[in-house]
Amino acid sequence: MKLPIICPSCDHTLNVSQMTCPSCATQVNGDYELPTLLKLNREEQEFVLNFFLSSGSIKEMAKQAELSYPTMRNKMDDLIERVKKLQN
Known part of the structure; x- marks a missing residue:
């Protein structure tokens, strides 16, 4: 199953709220x-x-x-700009 990263209701980025260890079933909860x-x-x-x-x-x-x-350089430049926006 692919990790969802975008809210299907409002298109904002989702946060992680729970992770589970597949080995021992320990669960970590929060808002990450x-x-x-x-x-x-x-x-x-x-x-x-x-x-x-x-x-x-x-x-x-x-x-x-x-x-x-x-063309590839332009793709790279576009991705660099996208990453910069995501970091702010």
Whole structure:
């Protein structure tokens, strides 16, 4: 099951309120904000993961996605702006 990150009623980012250990069933309850990277949608998270797996090479990512370097650079710039907004 995928972790929901957006409220289906009002489109705001959800917080985590409970976590359970799968080993011993210990439960932790509270109101915790999601880390910034988890606030990204699936596509954005995959982009960050691909960037990491390509050793931070936008050129390599562009090659693998069969896109031009400027197109991939623009995608990166858009994601950087999105992350900045999420951190504020």
